Amino acid sequence: MLIKTQAEITHKQQLNNDTILVRLDLADNLNFTAGQYIIVDIEKNNQLFKRLYSIASPETNQRQIELIIQIVPGGIGSEFFQKAKINQRFNISGPAGHFVLRKNNNNKIFLATGTGIAPIRSMLASYLPKNPKEELKLIWGMRTTESLYLIDEYKNWQKNHSNFSYNICLSREEPQDPVCFKGHLQDFINLNKSSLISNTTDFYICGNRDMTEEIKNLLISLGANPQQVYFEKF
Numbered sequence: 001m002l003i004k005t006q007a008e009i010t011h012k013q014q015l016n017n018d019t020i021l022v023r024l025d026l027a028d029n030l031n032f033t034a035g036q037y038i039i040v041d042i043e044k045n046n047q048l049f050k051r052l053y054s055i056a057s058p059e060t061n062q063r064q065i066e067l068i069i070q071i072v073p074g075g076i077g078s079e080f081f082q083k084a085k086i087n088q089r090f091n092i093s094g095p096a097g098h099f100v101l102r103k104n105n106n107n108k109i110f111l112a113t114g115t116g117i118a119p120i121r122s123m124l125a126s127y128l129p130k131n132p133k134e135e136l137k138l139i140w141g142m143r144t145t146e147s148l149y150l151i152d153e154y155k156n157w158q159k160n161h162s163n164f165s166y167n168i169c170l171s172r173e174e175p176q177d178p179v180c181f182k183g184h185l186q187d188f189i190n191l192n193k194s195s196l197i198s199n200t201t202d203f204y205i206c207g208n209r210d211m212t213e214e215i216k217n218l219l220i221s222l223g224a225n226p227q228q229v230y231f232e233k234f
């Protein structure tokens with residue numbers, strides 16, 4: 001059921017040159033499952049606009065959530081969050097969406113580009129503390145080392161959970177760190193297809209529309225079961 005509630009900004013943080021993290025205190029419990037999104041009401045020139053943002057924080061806290069927002073020039077939601085001040089209030093509704101973890105023992109590979117990391121961060125931060133036994137792998141596509149954010153979280157997950165690992169694909173830079181790979185997510189998948197694709201692995205993809213579609217099709221063409229490929233298109 002969609003809950004309408006009020007959100008108040010309690011923290012804003014620049015993550016890279018065009019991405020911010022926003023923390024919101026909610027007037028009501030949202031009852032969301034990791035991977036779902038909220039709908040933000042934005043008033044501009046006496047008109048109401050609605051924009052969707054994935055919840056980026058774990059489901060253990062239903063009254064305080066985080067969003068990871070890419071600021072696109074001239075965008076209504078982008079401008080709203082860029083200018084928004086601490087303690088500013090606005091209406092939201094949620095939770096919505098079906099991009100949630102399937103409860104099974106399959107290995108899980110998470111593929112994100114850019115802010116597509118948001119719902120996947122929520123899933124991993126909610127699921128890893130339950131100490132699941134299956135293999136979990138995050139593959140995140142970004143442009144440069146400078147654009148990366150929240151890397152310490154992934155490092156800590158890898159340190160504390162022997163079944164979790166991550167790789168970063170940098171499309172525009174020769175990487176220094178051994179977890180980083182030079183190229184797009186698609187290149188990484190093609191190069192590692194024999195270890196990535198199996199009928200006991202589920203895939204969770206999130207990012208912009210075209211990239212998500214491309215990765216989904218690539219995985220299926222390489223033998224992934226279409227029933228085990230889940231995605232959210234921004």
Ligand SMILES: Cc1cc2nc3c(=O)[nH]c(=O)nc-3n(C[C@H](O)[C@H](O)[C@H](O)COP(=O)(O)OP(=O)(O)OC[C@H]3O[C@@H](n4cnc5c(N)ncnc54)[C@H](O)[C@@H]3O)c2cc1C
Pocket residue numbers: 037051052053054055067068069070071072073074075076077078079097115118119232233234
């Ligand atoms: C399920 C879901 C979850 C999502 N989660 C996230 C998330 O976690 N993080 C995130 O960053 N995004 C997320 N998105 C994307 C988000 O909803 C917005 O689409 C995105 O933030 C852009 O919205 P905006 O209002 O800033 O831009 P818009 O106002 O929608 O504009 C988009 C682009 O069009 C251009 N434009 C707008 N109007 C005009 C015009 N009249 N003429 C020419 N150009 C124009 C703008 O300059 C901008 O570049 C999600 C989307 C979906 C569907």
